[in-house]
Amino acid sequence: MSQKNTAYRMPLIPQLDDDHVTRLLLVLCLFMLANFVVFLPAWFLDPRALDGAAVWTKPQKFNVSLALHFATLAVLAQQLPREVRSGPVLIGFSYAAAVSLVFEWGYVSLQAARARRSHYNFDTQFEALMYALMGLGAFLLIAIAMALAVQIYRKGDKSMPGLRWGSILGLALGFVSTLIFANYMSSYGRYVSGDLDHIGTVVPFFGWSREIGDLRPAHFVSLHLMQTLPLTGYIADLKRLPGVKLVIGVAFVQLTLATLLFLQALSGKPFWPV
Structure with missing residues (x-):
């Protein structure tokens, strides 16, 4: 990992730098983990099923998967110098991913509460439109990974x-x-x-x-x-x-x-x- 001044390290996770992008990625990770805990009662107590599984299984998979995704990005970004990690490229992709996350999380959760599919649902014009928008959101959620790969290739620690x-x-x-x-x-x-x-x-x-x-x-x-x-x-x-x-x-x-x-x-x- 790249060298960091100890004054800029996370108080509870000293292996991570306390910069803007790292903080944002960790906040997104913690947000999804918190949602996993909050949804546990509904997951176990709601008797409704959808596509062979409890209706809250989809949001719970979403919570776990994206918590892992953003934790991975936060850790791998530590290979970059602080000025690159906090530069406009990764800040832009990080905020695009954050907005997409909130949108997708909200709709997936709403559809679970309604016992309706969030994906591959063309039953109504609204649901078809939302599914199309979720495609854009999903792209932005993983586009940051490609941006980070390019930055690590260009300016990452080679040790x-x-x-x-x-x-x-x-x-x-x-x-x-x-x-x-x-x-x-x-x-x-x-x-x-x-x-x-x-x-x-x-x-x-x-x-x-x-x-x-x-x-x-x-x-x-x-x-x-x-x-x-x-x-x-x-x-x-x-x-x-x-x-x-x-x-x-x-x-x-x-x-x-x-x-x-x-x-x-x-x-x-x-x-x-x-």
């Missing part, structure tokens, strides 16, 4: 090559592959090979169908390149292993797995049959 290239490739490949899978699902109009109203038995919490082809496991594997590749590189650096080669190897395996899961779903086969 830990495994972490550096794990971050660059993880953020960039995660961004591109997620866009590819998400755009296909959006154009397809659904995330399963069959009827959304009859997806059958699902994987607990994740909600992935175990009876018909489901495209979401491929999306999940590709998205989390943003965590697995930096972690691989970081561990390799600590163990004095060839970090860059390991990062490339893990990236190849993970992208291959995502592609195979995607093709399996298109064939109508569940990734984990009942």
